Amino acid sequence: MSTTLSKNFEPGTVEEHWYQHWMDKGYFKSTPDERPAFTVVIPPPNVTGVLHMGHTLNETVQDVLVRNARMNGFNACWVPGSDHASIATEAKVVQMLEKEKGISKHELTRETFLEHAFEWKEKYGGIIYHQIKKLGCSVDWDRVTFTMDQHYYQAVIKVFIDLYNKGMIYRGARMINWDPAAETALSDEEVEYRDLQGKLYYVRYKVAGSDEYITIATQRPETIMGDTAVCVNPTDERYQHLKGKKIIVPLVNREVPLIFDDYVDPTFGTGALKVTPAHDINDYNLGLKHNLPAIDTLNPNGTLSEAAEVFVGMDRFEARKASVQQLKEEGALVKEEEYCTRLGFSQRTNVVVEPRISTQWFVKMRGLADKALQAVSSGEVKIHPEERFLATYKYWLENVKDWCISRQLWWGQRIPAWYDKDGRFVVAATEDEAIALFQSTHATSISNGQLTQDEDVLDTWFSSWLWPIEVFNGITQPDNPEINYYYPTSVLVTGQDIIFFWVARMIMAGEEYMHQKPFDDVYFTGMVRDKQGRKMSKSLGNSPDLLDLISRFGADAVRFGILISSPAGNDLLFDDSSCEQGRNFNNKLWNALKLVKMWEANGAIQKDTKGDDFEKASLAVHWFETRLAEVQEQLKGMYKEFRLSEALKTIYSLIWDDFCSWYLEWVKPPYGEKIDEYLLESTIDFFEQLMQLLHPFMPFVTEEIYHHLRQRADGDDLTNKQLGEVGHAHQRSTTLQQSQLMQLGSLLKETITAIRDTRAKNNIKPKESVKLHIQTSEQSNYRLAQHIMGKQVNAAEILFTTDVVPNTITVLVGTDKFYLETETEVDPAAQKEQMLKDLEYLKGFLVSVEKKLSNERFVQNAKPEVVEVERKKKADAEDKIKAIEESLASLS
Structure with a gap:
């Protein structure tokens, strides 16, 4: 591994190298x-x-x-x-x-x-x-x-043969969904319904042998040629006198019966319905009930067939226009209305699907669906996120229909059904098996070449x-x-x-x-x-x-960009900026590596690893070790619950904020000095562990950095490394409890940030050192952290006091006060103005928290831990207000 590091992480060559390496090693x-x-x-x-x-x-x-x-x-x-x-x-x-x-x-x-x-x-x-x-x-x-x-x-x-032999697959003529572009049947689930603006055409149908007309409304006038009846409700008084009459279908002048069925809603539209059994599922069911013929007026490609008698060979939508024009010329078109309709489209070809009667193969789904429903309802199979998708799953299976599995295509698994010249069939894997089966079931002598295999293939989902x-x-x-x-x-x-x-x-x-x-x-x-x-x-x-x-x-x-944008199970908004954030993260990691390698190149010194001084100097190590362990435990739950976006954000924050922005700054040696060997080894250990946590999300940069951190033996690669097998090279012991370490870390970050902000507001240059006076009731924490704090805020000396220090700049952190003694001239008026602004903000914040806590519904219904957080906010605000008021009094 080269020791020369590029200015920024260069993914192109790195990715190609490591993927080939992993493949060569057979890790996958x-x-x-x-x-x-x-x-x-x-x-x-x-x-x-x-x-x-x-x-x-x-x-x-x-x-x-x-x-x-x-x-x-x-x-x-x-x-x-x-x-x-x-x-x-x-x-x-x-x-x-x-x-x-x-x-x-x-x-x-x-x-x-x-x-x-x-x-x-x-x-x-x-x-x-x-x-x-x-x-x-x-x-x-x-x-x-x-x-x-x-x-x-x-x-x-x-599987097809097995289900057929069990009686779970059958062949029959049914109303199915037809894709005119692909010229094949579709299952119900392959149809996507959309709401569209269409037209409703009102057409007059003449009553045979009279001057009367019945007006019907249709969205598809091109199907009129397939009408085999007109239907009205038996209770509809408007049509009682027409019982037994024939109705003349316009465009083709076919006489069809007027039938009566309570399927028709007399209050909807004109109360009369054209019945086209070959081109509508409801009409198909009416046709079966009333023994009506079905006239298929469409060819497989969506053009009108010979059975349509007019506009033969014309595309269905062109035929619609032609039908409307001819109806106008014949005086049969009463009016047109704009109409919001719902149409089915093929998911595969995006064309409007046609209902069509066709002989197809079907799977009986009820028994299969019940088993699948039980598997999920019992918790045997767990769905994540359950609250979003469990109900959808159950709805599908509770309302399942038989599955149309045949497709009029050549590409796919060909249906293993074999037919003789009379249309009889058997189901078998090969022609020889089919011949034997034919002879045993039909007592017919069949030889090779006398059977024809079904031309259709099976639905892709059946495989x-x-x-x-x-x-x-x-x-x-x-x-x-x-x-x-x-x-x-x-x-x-x-x-x-x-x-x-x-x-x-x-x-x-x-x-x-x-x-x-x-x-x-x-x-x-x-x-x-x-x-x-x-x-x-x-x-x-x-x-x-x-x-x-x-x-x-x-x-x-x-990978970073798409995962960081992806809350569990919810839709995500993606654009290039999230990938840019990922690239920036790569470079952040790379710069951290370069910093550590620079320390290593400068050499390390070994100090006494006993006593209070070492405890103070190694506080950053103890704190980060505790923080790292905390995150490692959190990640276990996140993986288990598939909260991967949250896991990535947690790792990102741990690396960018806690490790790069804080820990590395805390252990950084003064300019020109060498780093303590213990701190260097601990830092490399931590860096390895961080790369292991991040590796599943960003495998290339983590593997590259892992190999730059130490010399590795052949086969010592991050991608096959077990968790816990990196880092921990040195025993780190401390008298501090984990909770105290975490509290100390948070206190340090908050204090350093506040003091730095105050220095910047008061134009104190970063290179200018200050004398820092701390007024606090908990000196022990600051005494432990003063080594880090002094370095981070450039304090040449840290003193503890019980009184206000005059002619200094005041900084408040919680109820603790920090007084910056500097050679820069202090402006008491500006300090007072800033304090008054902070006081006004805190008083407004306190009012909002008190309002929430005075709401009985909130206190009774919110989780106890949520209420406790609000009470903690109230107490903190009150303490800070008191501290500011005391500081203002001392300035007066």
Whole structure:
């Protein structure tokens, strides 16, 4: 390790060096052993993309937890991987083929298309892994898993067949959500609803054989061609005389029945409803009840089909305009109204979803959901923060619907159903197994080539719900040593937006196939927003590029920036300034290192380590040791409760304020003198321990500093160092109690700050020494601290007094008074003016505290410790007021 330190910390070369070093040493690899496992599986990002700021937060939180566990003696195993993302990836490949090769998907065979898809995945799929490495994540790269790996593919098929044989998967025609852009079915959870301003069209439907009309209101006039009835409430007097009549559907002049059903609210709108069973779930249910035909007027791509009779081949929204125009020309359009509507959009392609009747595969969810609900309700799986997300989790599972798992795509695990020419099917893993099953169940002789496999693939989430199990081959090789050692995993860190998509379903799969939970804890991170409060997204252009941030600020600074902004479970506002704060912190650490190394280079002297003089000289060491131990204990609770932002802030304050701003100043030798050897060794010990506390959050700068602090043997690296194995090189004993040390430290900081502020206000130059007189009833504390205090406020002499010292500058700290005797001319009038200002402020402060304490509701409802704090504020203010009034009297 070079002894020459750069002016500022330079992250670029440092990060590359240490990450490669850690990889070469195999620190991130995990194999089962006698240690307890700490297992985390990365929420697999889509293979199509790059890490956005939400991912950055997620991966950073996981790395903090994993590194902390590794340093606490756990066998930490963090499994990386990616998801094949069927809809998104297929769309990318289709776009690539059309743009680069001028080829349409429909011109290719399935096999050829999949070859292109895997080529695309190999070319672009590694981008995310590169970013994860640049961020410093300590994942086990030997365990990279992809949801289309052969073993994983087999696991998904095995689970499908098992659930089908249990009667939990079925095939049927249902009203589903259809994505016209991807031309595939979606599950209910893949539809995002938005409130939009639309139009309501009032259209006249003629009663056949009469001059009467019934007016209906619709948002989608392009579906009129699919109407197979008009429905009214049986109690609605306006329509009683029309029982048995036929209604003529405009645009296509189709006669349809007028039906009566109490589903229709007679007070809403016109009290009449057009019934389009093929394009609305409620109409579909009415159609089943009244035995109505369903006319599907849409093609899979969202254009009008032959069944529409008019505007065939026209896009659905263009057809809406055309329908309105023709209705006007026919005199059937009564009026248009602005209307606030709620529309469903595909989460994958961002197009308006169409309800459509389609034959699909479904999973019965009630039984699975009940197990997942029980796992969380009983506390077997703990959700953090519980107060924000437990209710959401329960709501989803209590209102669960059957899961549509088939997708009309080629990229994904193909559904293992095999059909004969008559449409009969069996479910089997291979064609040979299907043939044997066909012959046993249907008593039919079938040979190779006579069965056709289902063209659809499975929903991406049907593979990812097995993630914590199959990354350890738990489905394909049950009871293998790894699944038994690493499962259940320790903690899942993920975004709140996939609480049902993924979290609940993983719990279902875990309970079904492992008969236990998949993880102990679930920590939901907040949503990353820009400083204006907007969700970061590519479409808004407000999401920064991760690699660019790392290039500008360094990985440690980016990790710091996003974590310092992230209160547990709550949304966070992120902008570059937080990364800048992280960079400044890096440089603060670097400057502290340079100071310590300069002391070391100047040489140290050894003094007698016994007696009162040593006790006074080493007060800073005893104080910081106590402060450090206090923070170490606090951090244990913060980790346990996933208050990582608070933990980072606590470490930041400990290092920046307590260590750099106070401790180093207290132990700094006078200019030109050598430092005491005990103080130097203690300082290096503390610095090592601080770097160990900070390491999970900022691994690169801490490892670099750790190696500069001392010569290290090969393999002595911070990243694999157990907590407690650094520092404590010297036995530090003191007669002072911890509480007294902490009180002394606080008193010193407050006193030094007050005296320095007073010197500055009175234009006493820093190099000018003063004589300091202390008037206090507790001299023992100041006598212990006078060595440090004298150096910090440049007091050539410290004296204790019981009386006011005339012709001096007065400083008040609590009820203690300090008199600065200086050669600088003292202005009694200015002192008196300042005291009067302080007195006015304190009296106002006292009134506000007394008002709070006189409020019976506050005293009765607030926590006792909160009330006690207010009472302490009142007593302190009264003491300070008394002290100032006494000082004013002495000036008169």
